[in-house]
Amino acid sequence: MSLSFRDHYVAVIGANGVGLSRCDALGRKWLGSAGFIADRQGTPTLALDTLQRLLGEHVKGRARLTVLLSSHYSRFGLIPWSEHIHTPDELQAYASAVFEDTFGKSPEPWALSLSPESAGMPRIAVGLPQALLTQLREMVKARSLRLVSVQPYLMSAFNRFQKSFGNRDFLFVVAEPGRSTLLLAREGRWSAVRSLRIADSDAALGSMIARESELHGLNGDKPVDLFVHAPARHHDAPQILGVQTLELPSGESDIQDPLHIMAAAVN
Known part of the structure; x- marks a missing residue:
């Protein structure tokens, strides 16, 4: 270099x-x-x-x-596997169609990137x-x-905490001020991604996690590990029953700016 x-x-x-x-x-x-x-x-x-x-x-x-x-600034979508997709261009067109169906036709163009997955697996798409x-x-x-x-x-935080999830089914919530985004993985594949405008208080997060658990059937015979990461609450970490809080280390503990905490997601 x-x-x-x-x-x-x-x-x-x-x-x-x-x-x-x-x-x-x-x-x-x-x-x-x-x-x-x-x-x-x-x-x-x-x-x-x-x-x-x-x-x-x-x-x-x-x-x-x-x-x-x-x-x-981001949009997230789950792109189902399709056996009819054979080239990168076809995959991009397919992902764009899924995004348009989800979010509606946008007057401004969005750049899409997709997670690399094995054949037969759904992908997470990010639009910027x-x-x-x-x-x-x-x-x-x-x-x-x-x-x-x-x-x-969301992607940086997931990569930083990936070892915490292991090979288990999990729901991971990144609670930024005013918006929470969740990733759900079940049986080794992506099952859902969703971004919502909510407060990152314990009450709001707990209610959201309960709703998503009900929506996706997470309370059945195969339990899913629940995680939350709230970078703006480094000194007031969420305390939600049954949910593990993941925190980034703060090298300069006297700084309480959440943007400072978020920067630590990059190794």
């Missing part, structure tokens, strides 16, 4: 703010965050303007950049606004940075 790209920065784009940390041989250092007043249509532009400002303040010279996106991705890549290129990846926070 070129030494000119030795420094690695992790940006977290949240619903109402952007945070930035730096990773190097000495560890991870939180550089700070900046908020913005979000509205439904202008949020991606405000978020990228805020990221631009943070990068200008803290990043000097060439570096690598990983960007984590809140679930507020194409305009946001294009503007982000242009910004990064203009600053001579290398964009390592753009990941929904």
Whole structure:
């Protein structure tokens, strides 16, 4: 790897703010965050303007950049297996059709990526606004940075906690402020993915988990392990009966910014 790209920065784009940390041989250092007043249509532009400002303040010279996106910017869908799909282009067209059927036809294009699965298995698809991705890549290129990846926070958190799930059936809930997203795996395959606007209080989370358990028949003879990760509640972790709370380590315990906690999902 070129030494000119030795420094690695992790940006977290949240619903109402952007945070930035730096990773190097000495560890991870939180550089700070900046908020913005979000509205439904202008949020991606405000978020990228805020990221631009943070990068200008803290990043000097060439570096690598990983960007984590809140679930507020993402769409998730379960793509069933089809024996009629034979090429990557056919798979993309099929996933786009499933998304359109689920979310309706969108005036703005969405970029879809799918989880790699074995033949016969359903896939998780993630949709991100194409305009946001294009503007982000242009910004990064203009600053001579290398964009390592753009990941929904749900995927980063799942990868970080994957060992906790083992080979068991599980329901994993990522409770960001104002939106919770869940992944359900049964018998070694994806069974559901769903994103909802709810508070991340114990009462709201408990009710949601109970509803989803009833909907998917999780209270039967084959129990499913339940997990919740709430990055904004590092000092007030959820306490829900029968649900295990998963937390990321905070290297700088005096910092309570949830974007700081979310950045720790990147190893």
